[in-house]
Amino acid sequence: MAHAVHWAQKRWSSYKIEGVALASKDGLNEDTRLRRDHFLRSLGFEVAYADAQHMKGSIKDVHVGNLHSTWNNDKVQIIEILEASQMLEKAEKNMIEQEVTIRQHEDRVSKYKREDTGLRFTIACLVTFAVFQAGLLIWIATHR
Known part of the structure; x- marks a missing residue:
């Protein structure tokens, strides 16, 4: 977003962005609402609420030139394509390893379920016997 703001400031810094109502569904969850508001305020938008429950939110009018086009360099970095592809390959490798581990655990769980079913059947047979x-012992004792 900061990159888009920077691009808009180069071309249309005197333009004004009209205020807009924010989606009320985002206000239902407090964490989501706070995250959204923080994001908008960090870009230079002013968020206002018409009610005490923070359900009817809106963004005030703002000039494009007044928006902030900076980002946190510790969290957001420009990376080369080769570096990005290496990161994706590493993430895919980790995902495959996790899938293998999950499959092994699922196999182990299904094995335990089969063993559990077999043991339940054995116990039921022993109780019946x-x-x-x-x-039979009572019958023999009473018929002598």
Whole structure:
């Protein structure tokens, strides 16, 4: 955005940007609203609210020449295409490694689920057999 502001200031610094109403759906979440307002204020826009709940927000009129076209050089840097491609390759490699790890964990979980099902069946069979034996023992004891 700062790059766009810089470009607009070179060509149309005397122009005025008309005020506009902000989307009220962004005001529902406090963090989203604060992040949006901080972003707009850092560019030089004045954010105002018509209500106490900060639902009806708007941007005041501002001249293009009064906007800020600077950015935080620690967070935003211009990088070369080769460097960007290396970063993308590294990110893709990390993503593939994470997918492999996730697949291994999912396989392990499904193995445990199968083992759990088998153990439940075994326990159910043993309980049934124990009840049968108890019933048989009672029947033998009462019929002698």
